[in-house]
Amino acid sequence: MGKSNPDNDTTYFRLLLVQPEKAIAAIYDRYSRRLGKYLFVYCQQDKDFIQTVISETLAILWEKRNEVAVYDKPYFWMQRVAEKQALYLLRKEGKHNHVELEDKYLEMAGDDHADRQLRAKELEEMINEALDKLPEREREIFKASRLDELSNQEVMQKFNVAEQTVKNTIVRAKKKVMRMLKHMLSMFV
Numbered sequence: 142m143g144k145s146n147p148d149n150d151t152t153y154f155r156l157l158l159v160q161p162e163k164a165i166a167a168i169y170d171r172y173s174r175r176l177g178k179y180l181f182v183y184c185q186q187d188k189d190f191i192q193t194v195i196s197e198t199l200a201i202l203w204e205k206r207n208e209v210a211v212y213d214k215p216y217f218w219m220q221r222v223a224e225k226q227a228l229y230l231l232r233k234e235g236k237h238n239h240v241e242l243e244d245k246y247l248e249m250a251g252d253d254h255a256d257r258q259l260r261a262k263e264l265e266e267m268i269n270e271a272l273d274k275l276p277e278r279e280r281e282i283f284k285a286s287r288l289d290e291l292s293n294q295e296v297m298q299k300f301n302v303a304e305q306t307v308k309n310t311i312v313r314a315k316k317k318v319m320r321m322l323k324h325m326l327s328m329f330v
Contacts, residue, residue, distance in 0.1 A: 154168065177191050
């Protein structure tokens with residue numbers, strides 16, 4: 142069916158209306174690997190657990206197929222269902238009893254605001270993870286400049302380094318962070 146953006150690809154989900162069995166198989170083929178990677182990052186469980194969550198998610202998709210088929214962003218719906226299903230199973234196993242689950246998690250479908258908030262949180266976590274991999278001094282200078290919004294002069298005074306050192310460090314750190322983010326984000330495409 143050609144290359145397209147999986148976040149906006151509704152072709153496979155629309156197929157649920159006319160050929161549901163074929164659609165489920167196609168959705169599994171197209172999205173299970175990506176969903177598995179997402180779930181691993183989200184809950185860091187073993188492959189068997191993640192496969193169980195994916196299977197449960199597909200069962201819910203089957204039950205809700207007529208509704209999901211017309212959503213604007215059905216993959217996001219499927220991702221949210223997988224998250225909630227993972228939390229449910231973890232809680233059931235006693236691994237995360239402190240997690241409160243919404244009874245109506247399937248009602249979240251199509252909630253663009255929730256999707257944007259979750260994406261922003263995921264991106265923030267990825268940025269923090271990338272920053273944590275920088276050498277300590279580089280990370281401190283970069284954070285002071287970009288996150289604390291200090292001027293180069295203020296960073297220079299705070300760390301007792303030359304202004305050119307501040308500029309070079311920020312450029313170097315930015316390149317490293319961008320490279321790490323590009324690598325991390327490529328796992329989801």
